[in-house]
Amino acid sequence: MTLTVNDLRVEFDGFVAIDGVSLTLEPGRLHFLIGPNGAGKTTLVDALTGLAKGSGEARYRTRDLLALASHRITRLGVGRTFQTATVFEELSVLQNLDIAAGVHRARWRLMLPRRGTPEQVAEVLETVGLTDLAEKPAGVLSHGQKQWLEIGMLLVQDSSVMLLDEPVAGMSAEEREETGELLRRISPERTVVVIEHDMDFVRRFADVVTVLHAGKVIAEGTAAEIREDAEVQRVYLGEDA
Amino acid sequence: MKKLYPYVGWLLLAIGLLVLAPAVLSDFRLGLLAKYCCYAIAAVGIGLAWGRGGMLVLGQGLYFGIGAYAMAMHLKLADAGPGGVPDFMALYGDAAVPGWWEPLRSGALAVVVILVLPALVAGLLGLAVFKRRIKGAYFAILSQALAAAFAILLVGQVKTTGGANGLNNFQGFFGYALFDPANKRMLYFLAAGILLVSILAMAWLYRTRFGELLVAVRDGEERVRFLGTDPANVKLAAYVIAAVLASIGGALFVPIAGIVSPDDVGVVASIGLLAGVALGGRASLLGPAVGALLVGYAETTLSEAFPGSWSYFQGALFVLVILLLPGGLAQLLGLVGRANAHRGDSASDHSPRGVPRGKRGETEVSRSASEEAAAR
Numbered sequence: 319m320t321l322t323v324n325d326l327r328v329e330f331d332g333f334v335a336i337d338g339v340s341l342t343l344e345p346g347r348l349h350f351l352i353g354p355n356g357a358g359k360t361t362l363v364d365a366l367t368g369l370a371k372g373s374g375e376a377r378y379r380t381r382d383l384l385a386l387a388s389h390r391i392t393r394l395g396v397g398r399t400f401q402t403a404t405v406f407e408e409l410s411v412l413q414n415l416d417i418a419a420g421v422h423r424a425r426w427r428l429m430l431p432r433r434g435t436p437e438q439v440a441e442v443l444e445t446v447g448l449t450d451l452a453e454k455p456a457g458v459l460s461h462g463q464k465q466w467l468e469i470g471m472l473l474v475q476d477s478s479v480m481l482l483d484e485p486v487a488g489m490s491a492e493e494r495e496e497t498g499e500l501l502r503r504i505s506p507e508r509t510v511v512v513i514e515h516d517m518d519f520v521r522r523f524a525d526v527v528t529v530l531h532a533g534k535v536i537a538e539g540t541a542a543e544i545r546e547d548a549e550v551q552r553v554y555l556g557e558d559a
Numbered sequence: 560m561k562k563l564y565p566y567v568g569w570l571l572l573a574i575g576l577l578v579l580a581p582a583v584l585s586d587f588r589l590g591l592l593a594k595y596c597c598y599a600i601a602a603v604g605i606g607l608a609w610g611r612g613g614m615l616v617l618g619q620g621l622y623f624g625i626g627a628y629a630m631a632m633h634l635k636l637a638d639a640g641p642g643g644v645p646d647f648m649a650l651y652g653d654a655a656v657p658g659w660w661e662p663l664r665s666g667a668l669a670v671v672v673i674l675v676l677p678a679l680v681a682g683l684l685g686l687a688v689f690k691r692r693i694k695g696a697y698f699a700i701l702s703q704a705l706a707a708a709f710a711i712l713l714v715g716q717v718k719t720t721g722g723a724n725g726l727n728n729f730q731g732f733f734g735y736a737l738f739d740p741a742n743k744r745m746l747y748f749l750a751a752g753i754l755l756v757s758i759l760a761m762a763w764l765y766r767t768r769f770g771e772l773l774v775a776v777r778d779g780e781e782r783v784r785f786l787g788t789d790p791a792n793v794k795l796a797a798y799v800i801a802a803v804l805a806s807i808g809g810a811l812f813v814p815i816a817g818i819v820s821p822d823d824v825g826v827v828a829s830i831g832l833l834a835g836v837a838l839g840g841r842a843s844l845l846g847p848a849v850g851a852l853l854v855g856y857a858e859t860t861l862s863e864a865f866p867g868s869w870s871y872f873q874g875a876l877f878v879l880v881i882l883l884l885p886g887g888l889a890q891l892l893g894l895v896g897r898a899n900a901h902r903g904d905s906a907s908d909h910s911p912r913g914v915p916r917g918k919r920g921e922t923e924v925s926r927s928a929s930e931e932a933a934a935r
Binding site: 431 | 766786
């Protein structure tokens, strides 16, 4: 399902964080969002998920996301993760995923205990490689495992749009590789958008790259095209201190 | 096996309350224990809202008071007989029963009011508060202010609520004479029984998906929002259940204590309810009830030994528990249990903070890596 962003603007007390961004996020490809610090990458995701107020339009399945509350956006199938993994540390990995899976359950079933591992949760545990840790409190997971759990929470919700905010930050090279492979595995049937700083990672896995700078889109294309882009070079070299 | 652990505790409590206490305690002491049971019922609700839901409910006296006054009004009307006027109204008022008292003449309707009115009040209040994302200290202050306002309102209505004196001198309880020691014992069993049932209900609730979701809301309210659930609804449900339990406790308190006054529902009383929960361990199953019973007992014995100084003990207790034992007595038990056996894994269900460390070896990648590094 395509998510179309039209002339999105986000302002904080007069400071323009997003300045007329238009984007088409299509399913079936790994879409990376890059840009220097303060370019507005996270703010863009915040605006699409109801965390920051924006004007313009973000059309998805006939609805404008900008007018919806966060939990309704999630129920529509647009999920996100956070830069610092925020899982429920005292609950087990399984409970974390089970709570995420709750969007597809009838309300009244909240009044019953969980029995065993629901099938879709078991599948996702396998996909993100956390099956052996299912019963452990999420608090003891390593940083990388927490990010995988977060991605798993989106998978179990069957989100058709996944907005991932720096999922590989702080990961070891090996974990990055695994995460990249994971993203590749899940991207064919959904829209996966990844905010990332690590250019090597972007080059390895990106199908499409959008470059943001000072709240505006300055380039879009394949990783190779972006590398050759004069303005992108200027922005990045100018930023390099 | 570890799942049975809390039930063993419950069974011990049940034996203590239903068999041991009636066998060894005098009627007077048993009456006091009945009173503590009423506080404990409210405490069980606070455990849900505060311990599991993270809402610092500083004003449960409001709901305790709704139940207590509804019951007291019914008892006064029942004592006065059909069409009769309660004694204190003849004394201070214009010797006519106000219209809003009349429905409570019916015992059945009084029970309905005790169960439904707090749910309505808590529902409306919770909706207004949680939907606006008011939380933390603001919520605590707001809830306490409401309890204070309720007490002040009662004091001002001398003619219809007995004012600062409250309502007292009840003769009967649904047809049973309250001066009869046998009936007093029956009231004790009623209070203890309802307490035990409410703990069982919590045990069920904590095991349900709602219980898990509530903990998730406590630990990451914003995160829950992005999982497609409005945390306000989850908190609202817990808050309403806590309010109804407080109201039931208040309603039972009236025939047992023989009086209800604004002092029983105000700020001090509300904090008193909280003290037991903090002592026992707010997030544990049995902690709130056991803590409330202990605090009630301590209040009586210390007041007998050092008249007038209970509030200092209570304050010191609060400070000590919060500083040294944030998980309450349940945390102590948890520590003992963990030292005894390697069963830390599920203990986290019962400790409000801190995942048990230890015995993770092979799974904790980051930890074993850093240990390796340290070894070199």
